Amino acid sequence: ETGVTQTPxxxxxxxxxxxxxxxxxxxxxxxxxxxxxSAKKPLELMFVYNFKEQTExxxxxxxxxxxxxxxxxxFLHLHTLQPEDSALYLCASSHPNSxxxxxxxxxxxxxxx
Amino acid sequence: xxxxxxPDIHITVSEGASLELRCxxxxxxxxxxxxxxxxxxxxxxxxxxxFSGDTLVQGIKGFEAxxxxxxxxxxxxxxxxxxxxxxEYFCAVGAAKEYGNKLVFGAGTILRVKS
Numbered sequence: 001e002t003g004v005t006q007t008p009x010x011x012x013x014x015x016x017x018x019x020x021x022x023x024x025x026x027x028x029x030x031x032x033x034x035x036x037x038s039a040k041k042p043l044e045l046m047f048v049y050n051f052k053e054q055t056e057x058x059x060x061x062x063x064x065x066x067x068x069x070x071x072x073x074x075f076l077h078l079h080t081l082q083p084e085d086s087a088l089y090l091c092a093s094s095h096p097n098s099x100x101x102x103x104x105x106x107x108x109x110x111x112x113x
Numbered sequence: 114x115x116x117x118x119x120p121d122i123h124i125t126v127s128e129g130a131s132l133e134l135r136c137x138x139x140x141x142x143x144x145x146x147x148x149x150x151x152x153x154x155x156x157x158x159x160x161x162x163x164f165s166g167d168t169l170v171q172g173i174k175g176f177e178a179x180x181x182x183x184x185x186x187x188x189x190x191x192x193x194x195x196x197x198x199x200x201e202y203f204c205a206v207g208a209a210k211e212y213g214n215k216l217v218f219g220a221g222t223i224l225r226v227k228s
Binding site (some may be wrong): 004006033042043045048053058088090092099100101103104105106107109 | 141145147151153154155156157158162164203206207215216218219220
């Protein structure tokens, strides 16, 4: 049990659908992250939130929209995705003073048809 | 900018043999270093970390890593590999606040264990 949960674990959606990924951490951390992991590509940092404020957006297309309503919850809203967006989406959290030691959730396997 | 290089994309070892996975980093200050392991379809699990002090650090599952500042390396070792160690391993460097307050990952090394 990592203390970071993600739902759903698997998601299949069409290109015109709208869906959301949810991440919740039970560790008392104040920083949360979204990563994209595609086959045969390095882990890509998408967004960083510190104390609910977005502090990094790594040139992510606007069809991905993050939301962080509080320090324990992070969402990734998806709309009009492309097949190349199919990937494992990982959420992580960390404490601000922990030298960036991050704790990861199990990921959501997304397939875009 | 910070970077992490894992020179080996794939490594195959026999069960019971020793293992060393290489990691080199580039960072302008004292690095905070991590090794994570990922089983297929799962998230990343922290194996061990180095912040300061003793340069040989022990982790979970019998893994250890040695920080060598002169070589900018943080290689992961295990004296005797088990079939359950087959997974992908990621080295990462933690950047301080002035460098973006984030983790920079290597591309990963896939470990295969043959019986």
